[in-house]
Amino acid sequence: MLDLIIVLISRIAQMVTSLVALRLATHFLEPEEFGTLNMLTVGVMLLALIFISPIGMYINRKLHSWHENKILASRLLIGLAYLLPICFVSAALAIAADALFKLDWKLNPLWIGGLVFLSILFTTINQTLIPSFNMLGHRIAWSILTLITLWSGLFLAWWFTKDNHKAEWWFLGLQLGMAIGSVLGLFFLIKIASPIKREHFSDINKKNLKPVLIFVLPLALAVGLNWTQFQSYRFLLSEWVSLAFLGFFAAGYTVSAGIMNAFENFVHQFYYPIFYKKISNAESQENIQTWQNYVSAMVPLSCLTTLMIALLAKPLTLVLVDEQYHENAHRFVVIGAVIELCRVLGNVYALAAHTSMKTKTLLPPQILGVFILALSIFSASYLIPDQTENGIIYGLMAAAGIYVIMMHVAMSRHFEQGFKKKHFWAIPIILISGIAMFFLEKIQWSATHALWDATGKLGVIGCLYCLSAIAIYIRSKKLNLLG
Numbered sequence: 001m002l003d004l005i006i007v008l009i010s011r012i013a014q015m016v017t018s019l020v021a022l023r024l025a026t027h028f029l030e031p032e033e034f035g036t037l038n039m040l041t042v043g044v045m046l047l048a049l050i051f052i053s054p055i056g057m058y059i060n061r062k063l064h065s066w067h068e069n070k071i072l073a074s075r076l077l078i079g080l081a082y083l084l085p086i087c088f089v090s091a092a093l094a095i096a097a098d099a100l101f102k103l104d105w106k107l108n109p110l111w112i113g114g115l116v117f118l119s120i121l122f123t124t125i126n127q128t129l130i131p132s133f134n135m136l137g138h139r140i141a142w143s144i145l146t147l148i149t150l151w152s153g154l155f156l157a158w159w160f161t162k163d164n165h166k167a168e169w170w171f172l173g174l175q176l177g178m179a180i181g182s183v184l185g186l187f188f189l190i191k192i193a194s195p196i197k198r199e200h201f202s203d204i205n206k207k208n209l210k211p212v213l214i215f216v217l218p219l220a221l222a223v224g225l226n227w228t229q230f231q232s233y234r235f236l237l238s239e240w241v242s243l244a245f246l247g248f249f250a251a252g253y254t255v256s257a258g259i260m261n262a263f264e265n266f267v268h269q270f271y272y273p274i275f276y277k278k279i280s281n282a283e284s285q286e287n288i289q290t291w292q293n294y295v296s297a298m299v300p301l302s303c304l305t306t307l308m309i310a311l312l313a314k315p316l317t318l319v320l321v322d323e324q325y326h327e328n329a330h331r332f333v334v335i336g337a338v339i340e341l342c343r344v345l346g347n348v349y350a351l352a353a354h355t356s357m358k359t360k361t362l363l364p365p366q367i368l369g370v371f372i373l374a375l376s377i378f379s380a381s382y383l384i385p386d387q388t389e390n391g392i393i394y395g396l397m398a399a400a401g402i403y404v405i406m407m408h409v410a411m412s413r414h415f416e417q418g419f420k421k422k423h424f425w426a427i428p429i430i431l432i433s434g435i436a437m438f439f440l441e442k443i444q445w446s447a448t449h450a451l452w453d454a455t456g457k458l459g460v461i462g463c464l465y466c467l468s469a470i471a472i473y474i475r476s477k478k479l480n481l482l483g
Helices: 002-028 031-051 053-068 072-101 109-135 139-161 167-192 206-230 233-241 243-279 284-311 313-320 323-356 359-383 385-415 427-442 450-478
Strands: none
Touching: 002 031, 002 139, 002 243, 002 313, 031 053, 031 072, 031 109, 031 167, 031 206, 031 233, 031 243, 053 072, 053 109, 053 206, 072 109, 072 167, 109 139, 109 167, 139 167, 206 323, 206 359, 206 385, 233 243, 233 359, 233 385, 243 284, 243 313, 243 323, 284 313, 284 323, 284 427, 284 450, 313 323, 313 450, 323 359, 323 385, 359 385, 427 450
């Protein structure tokens, strides 16, 4: 229970910090600049997903066994040797993409290359080391280092942009915060990990690298396709509509994504250490059962969170983004909530492939999702040219829904994982909570101040959401669904 309290307090602090960051960013950055920031973030994300994320997932899969065998530090050193050239390659690719495709980043090549290099380097080190401490049971260290990263990044971003309202300066501040957290994380790693020895590298050969490549190569393709489906449309919005429209869309979507990410990360930080420890040396059938238990708790919690975001779209927009975004951003909060739900559910299914080490099963659903998105976008663009933005957005929602359905079909076929009666146990809790939230949102909590009215709704409905989530958690514990 103490672990849960530590994770909960830390996650609440992290979520509040992220939401304050959104409010400050939308205050200091006009819609066009916020659109530029979004494009820069999404572009770096693509490079990180392809080159870094599959290796990170492999590290998660092997983390406990490496730590138990006292070779964790040596394996991470090998990862650092891989990371450094990838940073240079990523910076060069970003500069080349800007030159070839005439991307409307409004940045010169030196800024693009430098920011991409710093982001890939320090975000990778930070997000490899600090979550690993949580996985190994050092939750207090994880909490402190994560908050130091966020707070220092937010302070530096504010300092750089308070007089110079440019996207690149805000992004630079965030990356320097990652750097501070990375340095502190390295010191803590030295404290807890066994010393590096020459013999730790004796088994690095082609034979032992083969299973690594079999795991990471399909993942690299899958996450690249996932980025194409869930992120690439932002470049199309900036090119075919306007950078300002992208800024409004990104502001609303970021509200949903921030809350869904906070929720997803909270569950992961608490459950992933238990999950990966269970599967590290377990048999295949035990791994499948562990995954099914995770699904039975994660899916209802995800649906409850999405419902809350959708019902609170207007109050969330009033409180969390600057006034210049209010009129256009709130409808994108609802759209973002639906798309983010599909992304989270897709990740839940993808974890089955990670568990069984059969990552190639992720590819068909991703390919189909990208195909549906491309078909929807280009159909809308040519058939209804004055509705291009709606074609992109609704095509994205349709592709996201089909992607989740195909992930379910693929995982069920390969791993005999389908929905059983136990997966529907939380429906009454979600329905009752949703109805109560709906009527509470209709109550006017302040007749004179819209911001106070919105804050009141967020407070009351947020408390109801927490109580409902706790009820789902307690029930899942009784059903032995969570560790």
